[in-house]
Amino acid sequence: MRRFPVFRLRVTTPRLELRLPSLDDLDALADLAAQGVHDPQGMPFAVPWTDAEPAARARGTIQWQFGQWSAWSPEKWSCSFVVVREGQVLGTQEIAGTDFAVTRQVSTGSWLGRRFHGQGIGTEMRTAVLHLAFDGLGARHARSGAFADNHASAAVSRKLGYRDDGFEILNRRGEAAESRRFRLSRDDWTTPPGFGIHGLGPCLPFFGAGGAPDQQAS
Template sequence: MTPPAAPPAPSETPAALTADEIWPFAGLRVVSGDLELRYLDDDLLLRLAVLAGQGVHEPDAMPFLTPWTRGTPLEVARSVAAYQWRNRAEASPDKLGIELAVVRDGEVLGIQGFYAGKFAVTRTAETGSWLGLRFHGQGVGTRMRRVILHLLFAGLDAHEVTTSAFADNAPSNGVTRRIGYEPNGVDVVAREGKPVESNRYRLTREVWEAQADRPDVQLHGVEPVRRFLGLDAPTDPVG
């Protein structure tokens, strides 16, 4: 007589994926006093887009290589939203462009971003930012740059951070020099059909660590970002 077949083994249900695993940047927050850099969810993004449509700089200035601020308020707002959605879709450890909302007392002031290619290998990132025009001249630009530097150096183990600014953008150049970046060359680029000089700067980890006036900063949600970038295994700094 043939013995009865063994009952089938119970199927294993895979563990549910967490929000951090699906999108590691969703919980990223960097806080210093009343100023916060926060992941741009769709609510913050739409508020940011409205802010951009209200003006980012004076009409006779252009601080960006791509003149995305030209157009009607609706065109500018839609451009901002489309750009951020594209950044999300294209994010990978090999090429990353993350822009965080700058928030103060619940109000969105602008963005502070960082951009990198193969960051786990190079440990180098570029920063960029903008503020709504009505928030210029309040010292926010310096504060938010110091906050993103803390994220990059203390949170993500960067070895070097770079940035650039057009030679005629005095506020941006002033913030960069005040924070301690060193000049790193000059490029001539085409801006709205005309040549213009762009100053390049670099800040090393050693110079940043030696600064006595660094602000108090709290990091939240950094570990999922580290895993996404492949930072669990430390790398040796470039000599």
């Protein structure tokens, strides 16, 4: 898509490819959401979207992606990649920025289909978007957060070198819950071998990391 080249952006890892989803990818992602992405007794998300019925989760997953595309601007963007291994959609990895041209800061979020948990995929796909942020976009900091009982997410952050950055109290299913914040500095980051970024040049203005989007996309 010439006017929105982010659809041609790819981030690759030793096992995975991250890209904006095609319509077929969205169908596969929606199916994963309907099947469940975490133990229903817990809630890892500040917005409890997974409490919806399976059909509503699937539909909402598709609508969320369309909403992110339509709202995209260099001043405020959210890039929700599908995570693909050998042609199979495994989940989604988001990287987002607000006033990135000034702040040089991104945040991340993700989920995987339940049957893909425990295989190191969460770490690999987070590493992929950190590679994009630091080595591709020129970010200075990356933020993440997790509820205090979301040990898997916190473990990924610590494994990748994030440092504790305080906490906040959020409303989770009508109850107060502690959410821990983590921050990773560019100075503490080294991309491991085997990671690549493809098709980034024309996309830079869309992330607030270059010139005028319309000029670059022409």
